[in-house]
Amino acid sequence: MSTLVNQPAAPALVGARPGGGESPTGGTGNQKGASGDWVARGPVVTDLAYFDFSSYPVGKHLVAPHVHPHFQLVVILKGSAQLLRRGHRAMEAGVGEGYIIPPLAWHGFRFTGPYRQGSFHFHLAPHFWRGLELEVRKVHFSPLVGRVVAQAGADWNAARPLAAPGAIAALTWCVLEILKSSGRAGCGSASSIDPLRQQLWSLMAQVEEAPGAEWSVPQMAQTCYLSPDYFSRRFHEITGTAPHQFVLQARMRLAVVELLSHPDLPIKRLARRAGYAGVHAFTRAFSEAFGMGPAAYRRFSTEKAVRSRLKKHRI
Numbered sequence: 270m271s272t273l274v275n276q277p278a279a280p281a282l283v284g285a286r287p288g289g290g291e292s293p294t295g296g297t298g299n300q301k302g303a304s305g306d307w308v309a310r311g312p313v314v315t316d317l318a319y320f321d322f323s324s325y326p327v328g329k330h331l332v333a334p335h336v337h338p339h340f341q342l343v344v345i346l347k348g349s350a351q352l353l354r355r356g357h358r359a360m361e362a363g364v365g366e367g368y369i370i371p372p373l374a375w376h377g378f379r380f381t382g383p384y385r386q387g388s389f390h391f392h393l394a395p396h397f398w399r400g401l402e403l404e405v406r407k408v409h410f411s412p413l414v415g416r417v418v419a420q421a422g423a424d425w426n427a428a429r430p431l432a433a434p435g436a437i438a439a440l441t442w443c444v445l446e447i448l449k450s451s452g453r454a455g456c457g458s459a460s461s462i463d464p465l466r467q468q469l470w471s472l473m474a475q476v477e478e479a480p481g482a483e484w485s486v487p488q489m490a491q492t493c494y495l496s497p498d499y500f501s502r503r504f505h506e507i508t509g510t511a512p513h514q515f516v517l518q519a520r521m522r523l524a525v526v527e528l529l530s531h532p533d534l535p536i537k538r539l540a541r542r543a544g545y546a547g548v549h550a551f552t553r554a555f556s557e558a559f560g561m562g563p564a565a566y567r568r569f570s571t572e573k574a575v576r577s578r579l580k581k582h583r584i
Contacts (some may be wrong), residue, residue: 288547291349311440313397319390320436322422325382334377336559339522340401341370341390342443344418348384353377354405358444362407365415369447370405371398373518373558387418389440392522395477396470400448404509409448417442468493469507480519481544486512518546519559524551528567 286522290291334353338571343350344367351359355375362368367386370376386398393401421439424432470493489512490500504512520543527539540551555563 286288299396313394313444314391314393314437316392317433317437317440318392320422320425320440321387321388321390322426323388325384327382328378328401329381330380330384331556334541335527336373336375337390339372339386339390340393341368341439343360343367343389343413344443345388346385346419347414348382350381350384350386352405353379353405355419359528360405365412366409368405369401371401372522372550374405376405385387387422387439389436389443391440394442395473397444397448398508400451400474400497401444404579409450410443410446414443414446445546453471465493465495465503473508476516476519477522481515481542483544484512484516488520495518504573515555516544517558521555524555525559525566528563529570532567533559535567539563 334355343352345362345363345364349361350365351361352370353359353376359379360368417439421432421436426435426465441532472489476482476489486501487497490497493500495503501512504510504515508515510518524539524543527534527542531539536552537548540546540548543551543552545554552562555566559566
């Protein structure tokens with residue numbers, strides 16, 4: 270048996286949670302950095318957009334290549350899977366392993382059932398991005414993490430009280446394990462991060478808060494008291510992406526959330542919110558990022574959500 274799981278570029282139910290409504294923000298107030306000291310930094314996970322705890326029967330299954338505007342963490346609890354990427358060999362992982370996928374990274378999955386996974390779609394606090402390396406990679410977890418994710422998934426699917434905070438807690442635990450095992454900078458105390466990185470995390474957080482603002486490279490460089498050329502070079506070295514590309518990604522993340530959260534919002538107004546003067550430029554950027562225009566994306570995602578709800582309630 271072969272099952273093709275067609276997905277839109279991002280989950281149709283952005284902000285979904287048991288019982289409906291918007292997913293809360295959450296996380297831990299104190300995190301242990303790579304240097305071993307504790308520092309108050311607010312939440313690790315700033316928003317859980319979607320949590321998919323699923324089991325698949327015997328047979329071959331394929332999740333079609335797609336892209337979404339947030340991080341994804343897959344924890345494999347039974348069986349094994351292959352992560353598929355354009356221009357790369359398949360990346361195989363089994364029980365106790367998984368994948369961390371950064372925003373706007375094209376990917377798909379292939380696995381043979383029986384298979385079980387917990388898949389988190391989330392936004393991460395900017396000062397932890399570098400700790401996850403902003404690239405697709407395989408990660409490892411302790412056996413206890415697998416049990417925590419399995420319990421959180423069971424609570425989520427049953428819509429039990431406190432299921433959403435429990436899912437966020439399980440996700441935060443996973444992220445902290447990855448950060449501690451990687452031992453990379455970007456998640457330690459303020460004293461363990463050089464001043465430029467501190468400035469960049471602050472700047473990136475501002476861009477995330479208002480991606481539709483006019484963020485030129487010279488303007489961003491000025492906030493860090495650097496020349497545009499040096500700023501661009503160091504930004505790429507530290508984050509793995511160019512400044513203008515990061516702004517584009519932030520705008521696309523905003524566009525998807527706005528597109529699906531406000532189904533009656535005209536594309537023209539959405540383009541302005543995302544920082545584009547006209548619909549044509551916005552549509553071109555959106556199509557390059559997600560493989561279809563904003564109107565088609567909204568229609569496809571809405572139809573998929575309706576089909577999913579009808580199937581769930583057997584209407």
